[in-house]
Amino acid sequence: MRLLVVEDDDALRESLTQQLLAEGYRVESAADGQEGLYFAREYPIDLAIIDLGLPGLPGIDLIKQLRGSGHNYPVLILTARDGWQDKVDGLQAGADDYVSKPFHFPEVSARINALLRRAGGWGSAILDCGEVRLDTAAQTLFVSDEEIDLTSFEYQLLEYLMMRAGEVVSKTELTERLYDQDYERDSNVIEVFIGRLRKKLDPDNVTKPIETLRGRGYRFALERNVQE
Amino acid sequence: MRSLRARLLLVTSVLLAGALAIVGVILDESVRAALDEEQRELLDSKIIMLLAVAEPSQEQSLTFPPDLPEQRFNNPGSGLYAKVRDRSGAFLWRSESALGLTFDPDTPLPAPGEQVYVRQQTSNGDTLLTVTLGVVWTFDDDTERYFALSAAESERAIIAPLERFRGQMFAAFALVAIALLIGMGLVLSWLLRPLGQIAGEISAVESGHRAALSDEYPSELSGVARNLNALMRSEQRRTERYQQTLANLAHSLKTPLAAAQANLGDDEAAQPVHSQLQRMEQIVRYQLSRSAITTGRTVGKTRVPVFDEVSQMLGALDKVYRSKNVRGEIEMPADLVFQGDKGDLVEILGNLLDNAYKWCRQRVLIVGLEDAGLNLVIEDDGPGVPADAVAAALRRGTRLDETVPGSGIGLAVVAELVAQYGGKLEIRRSDLGGAAVHLNFPRS
Numbered sequence: 001m002r003l004l005v006v007e008d009d010d011a012l013r014e015s016l017t018q019q020l021l022a023e024g025y026r027v028e029s030a031a032d033g034q035e036g037l038y039f040a041r042e043y044p045i046d047l048a049i050i051d052l053g054l055p056g057l058p059g060i061d062l063i064k065q066l067r068g069s070g071h072n073y074p075v076l077i078l079t080a081r082d083g084w085q086d087k088v089d090g091l092q093a094g095a096d097d098y099v100s101k102p103f104h105f106p107e108v109s110a111r112i113n114a115l116l117r118r119a120g121g122w123g124s125a126i127l128d129c130g131e132v133r134l135d136t137a138a139q140t141l142f143v144s145d146e147e148i149d150l151t152s153f154e155y156q157l158l159e160y161l162m163m164r165a166g167e168v169v170s171k172t173e174l175t176e177r178l179y180d181q182d183y184e185r186d187s188n189v190i191e192v193f194i195g196r197l198r199k200k201l202d203p204d205n206v207t208k209p210i211e212t213l214r215g216r217g218y219r220f221a222l223e224r225n226v227q228e
Numbered sequence: 229m230r231s232l233r234a235r236l237l238l239v240t241s242v243l244l245a246g247a248l249a250i251v252g253v254i255l256d257e258s259v260r261a262a263l264d265e266e267q268r269e270l271l272d273s274k275i276i277m278l279l280a281v282a283e284p285s286q287e288q289s290l291t292f293p294p295d296l297p298e299q300r301f302n303n304p305g306s307g308l309y310a311k312v313r314d315r316s317g318a319f320l321w322r323s324e325s326a327l328g329l330t331f332d333p334d335t336p337l338p339a340p341g342e343q344v345y346v347r348q349q350t351s352n353g354d355t356l357l358t359v360t361l362g363v364v365w366t367f368d369d370d371t372e373r374y375f376a377l378s379a380a381e382s383e384r385a386i387i388a389p390l391e392r393f394r395g396q397m398f399a400a401f402a403l404v405a406i407a408l409l410i411g412m413g414l415v416l417s418w419l420l421r422p423l424g425q426i427a428g429e430i431s432a433v434e435s436g437h438r439a440a441l442s443d444e445y446p447s448e449l450s451g452v453a454r455n456l457n458a459l460m461r462s463e464q465r466r467t468e469r470y471q472q473t474l475a476n477l478a479h480s481l482k483t484p485l486a487a488a489q490a491n492l493g494d495d496e497a498a499q500p501v502h503s504q505l506q507r508m509e510q511i512v513r514y515q516l517s518r519s520a521i522t523t524g525r526t527v528g529k530t531r532v533p534v535f536d537e538v539s540q541m542l543g544a545l546d547k548v549y550r551s552k553n554v555r556g557e558i559e560m561p562a563d564l565v566f567q568g569d570k571g572d573l574v575e576i577l578g579n580l581l582d583n584a585y586k587w588c589r590q591r592v593l594i595v596g597l598e599d600a601g602l603n604l605v606i607e608d609d610g611p612g613v614p615a616d617a618v619a620a621a622l623r624r625g626t627r628l629d630e631t632v633p634g635s636g637i638g639l640a641v642v643a644e645l646v647a648q649y650g651g652k653l654e655i656r657r658s659d660l661g662g663a664a665v666h667l668n669f670p671r672s
Contacts, residue, residue: 011487019490053479080479080486084541084578085571091544098548102486102509114551123551 001116001160002026002177004048006036006062007078008055016049019105020112024139024156026177033057040066044176047116049108051078052090060093067094074115078103113137120163121224127162130222132201132209134162141200148200153178157193158201161210161220170217194218232423233416240412248401259393263386264357268345271359274298274379278310284367289320290375301325307382309356313337315374337376338362347383355383422449433460435671436531436567471571478516485509514640531565532573534602538594541577549585556585560596566669567602572645579638580665584608591660601651601670607658618655 003025007013013029020027028043030036033054040048040062048066052059063075077090080101087098096118097111113125113136125137133142139155141148150158156178161169174190194210201209211221277298282290290312300308301323310323317337338344340362347357358380364372422445432438440460441453489505492498535558542556566573584592587610595605613621622643646653651669658664 009483009487012483012490015487015490053483078486080482083475083571083575084582085574087578088540088544088574091547092540096547096550101482102489102505105490118550 001046001156002028002044003112004036004039004043004045004050005029006031006033006039006048006054006059007051008032008053009051016105016108019109023109024152025112026179033059033062037062037065040071041069044173045071045073046177047074047076047112047119049076049078049112050095051080052086053080060089063090063093063095074119076108076111076115110137116163120165122163127159127165128225129162129165129220130207130209130225132162132222134159143201150200154193154197154200157190158197161218165220165222165224168213168217168219173217233413233420236416237409237412241409244405244408248405252397252401255397256390256394260386260390263390267357267381267386268359271357271379271381272343274301274308274310275359275361275377278312278377278379279361279363282365284365288367288371288373289314290365292321292323294324296323304328307354307385309378309380311378311380313376313378317376320375335360335376335378337374340364340374356380357383422446426453430456436565474516478512481512482509485512530570531567532570533562534564534566534573534596534604535560535562537566537570537573537577538581538596541574541581542592542594545581545585548582552585553590554585554588554592555590556581556592556594558594558596560594561598564596564598564602567671568649568669572648576642576645576667579642580606580667583638583665584610584663587611588662593658593660601668603669604667605664606667607660607664608662609658609660610662612657612662613655621655622653 003020005013005016005027007016008031013031017027017029028039030039033056037057050059050062059077075095077095077098078101079086079098090098096115099108099111117136125135127134127136131144136159141150160177171190198210209220209222211219213219281292285291296302300306301310304325304327306325309326311319311326312321314320335346335358336344338360342362344360347355349355358378360376360378363375363377365375366372426449429438429441440457445453485505485508492501538558584606588608589610591609593607597603622639643653646667649669651667654666656664656666
């Protein structure tokens with residue numbers, strides 16, 4: 001998952017970026033509204049965290065512009081003003097949730113997780129398809145109630161596919177969202193990790209959880225279990 | 229006498245009555261004097277007439293023809309009388325009209341050639357004006373004899389025209405007075421209309437129906453209107469600047485706090501610093517929101533449509549609590565208005581509705597109605613607030629449930645805001661099962 005952080009305070013932006021990286025996200029960061037808008041439009045972003053009090057281009061306008069140019073990914077606003085008017089304005093401009101400053105990082109992390117799940121059509125922190133259960137809060141995987149160990153990259157890859165269970169995800173999309181640097185982008189690596197995931201999820205090759213659609217990409221094929 | 233109109237009308241009526249009374253007395257006196265003069269002249273001419281028709285008699289007296297040229301002398305009780313007396317005052321002759329009347333014998337006897345006017349009462353209660361002329365008649369035998377010729381007329385003769393005149397005068401004066409008072413009333417309402425207008429506009433500004441006073445006032449008031457407008461504008465600008473400064477201050481205090489908190493990490497050793505940071509955050513948040521609401525709210529109130537604000541707030545909260553699938557319902561007339569600052573209403577609604585969304589299971593209901601001011605009830609179907617915890621809930625910094633995130637100042641800020649508007653806030657139990665926050669804002 002690739003996140004965009006637009007925050008003008010250097011210390012806060014830096015620590016937020018570090019903590020998000022530590023959670024396994026790819027992070028782009030911008031220090032002002034114009035730069036943020038550039039990243040928001042030109043980079044493959046899954047979620048943006050935008051401070052409302054930005055120099056250059058105010059956060060509200062940034063959100064309006066990126067919504068205006070057809071980007072629908074979730075936006076989380078950070079606000080230091082306590083006024084509800086600011087929050088309502090931000091949400092009306094197209095943001096999906098807000099966090100008031102100062103905040104605890106776990107709260108931000110929980111909101112991000114919820115927004116990403118919501119964007120994928122999931123109602124809770126547990127992505128539940130067939131026998132496969134991925135707990136996005138605890139970052140644990142259960143297959144038929146048995147816990148399976150995943151490396152960080154495997155987890156990121158599976159989470160991305162399961163978030164969008166039922167949809168086709170291209171290799172390009174996967175490399176863009178999961179790699180930080182251009183030189184790392186080698187679609188063969190993705191194929192290798194897909195192979196490893198298949199072994200871990202379905203050692204006997206019965207349920208076939210991950211389909212390959214030649215020339216188009218991959219699809220997580222197990223039915224989403226209806227959540228209560 | 230609180231009304232300018234009443235004061236002016238009272239003063240005008242008193243002055244008018246005084247002026248008319250003085251004019252009336254003067255006119256009455258001069259008309260009376262003129263009538264008096266006329267009567268004297270009339271009596272003088274009657275005496276001349278009597279002298280002209282007088283004939284000497286054998287007994288060295290005067291006789292008059294029985295049929296005098298003035299008919300009134302011949303008719304008894306006509307009000308015009310004549311008599312002739314000698315030097316001793318004894319009656320020598322009296323006119324037919326004086327028959328049966330005690331025609332006063334005491335009228336003075338003037339020297340020959342002189343005229344005396346006397347006003348006297350008769351036996352029948354009438355008042356007579358009597359003119360007596362002293363003459364010395366020279367008879368044919370060259371003897372001379374003194375006579376006093378009197379002509380008298382009842383005062384009734386002049387009272388009737390005088391009364392007629394008074395009647396006409398009073399009627400005319402009454403008409404003049406009524407016309408003047410009506411005119412005065414019209415002039416007054418024309419003059420005072422701008423005052424009524426300015427009062428109306430000021431209360432319209434107070435209730436938020438107008439932004440400023442109009443500039444169509446007479447020159448005596450336009451200065452006042454201009455200055456009031458300038459005062460309201462500067463007050464509004466000052467408030468805006470103040471709130472802007474506070475918002476900037478909040479921003480510049482909280483971002484470093486957030487950075488400090490983010491950099492601190494979550495390990496055991498950092499906990500005391502975390503709790504200190506949290507205290508600082510609460511202080512900043514509470515004091516800033518409190519000082520923002522205690523700024524002048526004397527002028528520049530607006531009429532904020534409640535329904536629009538509530539539905540916008542629900543739209544925003546539906547996004548924030550999307551996974552909870554809350555059913556938010558609004559029951560209020562579309563034209564319900566809040567008189568005051570839009571930001572204050574948004575703050576009240578935001579805090580209360582956020583609480584309701586946070587605690588409800590499925591339903592949030594906002595009821596609004598106009599009854600002794602604006603009434604709002606925000607209800608949810610959550611666990612509610614226990615009666616013994618209500619006071620604590622309204623205190624700042626108290627979080628009834630530490631497991632649900634929040635700053636613990638929302639309700640305290642709402643309570644202060646509501647008090648600022650002279651309103652009431654009560655937390656009761658809702659029919660839905662959860663809390664029902666009742667708000668009442670009296671209309672000013």
